[in-house]
Amino acid sequence: MILTSLEVDAKAFEVRTGWALKPEGACKGDICVALPQNAARGGQLDARIISERLGMPLIHDADTNVWCLGPEAMGHALTTAQAPELELPDWLGKPFHLSSLRGHKVLIVTWSSW
Amino acid sequence: MWQALRNELHPRGLEIVTIALAADPEAARVWIDQTKPNHPSLIDAAHRVDELFGVINVPNGIWIDEEGNIVRPVEQAFPERQTAPDWQKLADSPDIPEQLRETLQLAKHIKIQPQEYTAALRDWVANGSQSKFALSPEEVVRRSGPRGKAEAEAAAQFELGHHLWANDRPDLAPKHWREAHRLQPDNWTYKRQAWSLADPFQGQSDLYDSCWVKDVKKIGAENYYPPLDLTPARRN
Numbered sequence: 001m002i003l004t005s006l007e008v009d010a011k012a013f014e015v016r017t018g019w020a021l022k023p024e025g026a027c028k029g030d031i032c033v034a035l036p037q038n039a040a041r042g043g044q045l046d047a048r049i050i051s052e053r054l055g056m057p058l059i060h061d062a063d064t065n066v067w068c069l070g071p072e073a074m075g076h077a078l079t080t081a082q083a084p085e086l087e088l089p090d091w092l093g094k095p096f097h098l099s100s101l102r103g104h105k106v107l108i109v110t111w112s113s114w
Numbered sequence: 115m116w117q118a119l120r121n122e123l124h125p126r127g128l129e130i131v132t133i134a135l136a137a138d139p140e141a142a143r144v145w146i147d148q149t150k151p152n153h154p155s156l157i158d159a160a161h162r163v164d165e166l167f168g169v170i171n172v173p174n175g176i177w178i179d180e181e182g183n184i185v186r187p188v189e190q191a192f193p194e195r196q197t198a199p200d201w202q203k204l205a206d207s208p209d210i211p212e213q214l215r216e217t218l219q220l221a222k223h224i225k226i227q228p229q230e231y232t233a234a235l236r237d238w239v240a241n242g243s244q245s246k247f248a249l250s251p252e253e254v255v256r257r258s259g260p261r262g263k264a265e266a267e268a269a270a271q272f273e274l275g276h277h278l279w280a281n282d283r284p285d286l287a288p289k290h291w292r293e294a295h296r297l298q299p300d301n302w303t304y305k306r307q308a309w310s311l312a313d314p315f316q317g318q319s320d321l322y323d324s325c326w327v328k329d330v331k332k333i334g335a336e337n338y339y340p341p342l343d344l345t346p347a348r349r350n
Contacts, residue, residue, distance in 0.1 A: 002277045057267040061274055063286055070270025071261065077168025078187060078258035081251035083178045084166045088156040091146040096154055099182065104129045105239060106178040109116060109191050110169050112135045113145050114310035
């Protein structure tokens with residue numbers, strides 16, 4: 001998740017990473033990680049605390065002063081078998097949400113032109 | 115490539131979503147425009163699916179059931195073909211650049227399992243959660259690939275590199291992409307994306323430490339795609 005400051009909007013963070021802010025902490029699937037009180041203030045999360053508690057790398061590009069908060073390092077690429085929400089444009093530029101296919105079996109296949 | 119299988123299985127409840135990994139979306143659109151697929155055909159410029167699902171190569175497939183649960187995580191995913199692809203004939207042509215010849219000759223030794231994959235897919239479409247190929251949630255997580263500190267940082271480095279590349283600082287992208295390559299050497303989408311922007315044949319360039327031919331030779335072309343694990347594993 002690209003950041004221009006070390007404050008992260010909690011809603012945007014949930015949409016992007018699947019980690020929701022709840023009274024018990026940050027939760028994704030069946031997993032909840034307790035957060036210290038100073039992790040969230042007025043709907044904003046402190047990226048440094050989130051990085052440390054959820055094992056998300058926080059890297060910085062010094063030339064442009066942009067940060068990137070990576071995915072949680074919890075042992076496996078998937079933390080839960082619940083499919084994450086995926087929003088991507090289709091080839092005509094129209095937004096597509098993976099969740100719009102609930103009720104169907106879905107095969108996702110990656111490809112490239114390179 | 116997937117249209118025939120989609121036409122066969124869509125009436126039985128399967129949708130196929132193809133996702134082009136393309137830092138330059140236009141490069142993918144040109145190809146998609148030729149086939150005008152009737153299934154969702156998406157473009158993932160930042161390789162978001164690597165981070166979200168653990169994708170490490172193309173083609174990689176993921177199965178998701180009607181309730182939104184992943185029942186098979188990332189693995190090689192090839193459809194059946196009736197004839198050998200054109201590139202195999204091209205590999206023996208005397209009129210192609212040496213770099214391309216070496217790449218295509220090496221690619222001939224890559225092992226793929228289209229028959230086994232599509233048979234398993236048909237079984238799942240027919241039998242749903244009773245299919246022996248539908249995995250338990252625990253098994254899905256276990257098979258989804260490693261995500262330690264190195265792999266997590268590789269995802270962040272790739273994303274930051276792409277952000278800079280797509281926002282008028284392409285000169286700053288390679289240092290982050292080199293880091294992504296170093297941290298997660300078995301992620302081929304991070305490597306091939308960067309190499310292809312430096313050289314159309316993904317050959318050695320000044321920007322990166324390696325190239326496709328060199329890295330594939332290192333692991334052996336036959337190991338390029340991990341073999342499918344179709345061990346029966348019923349969901350409880």
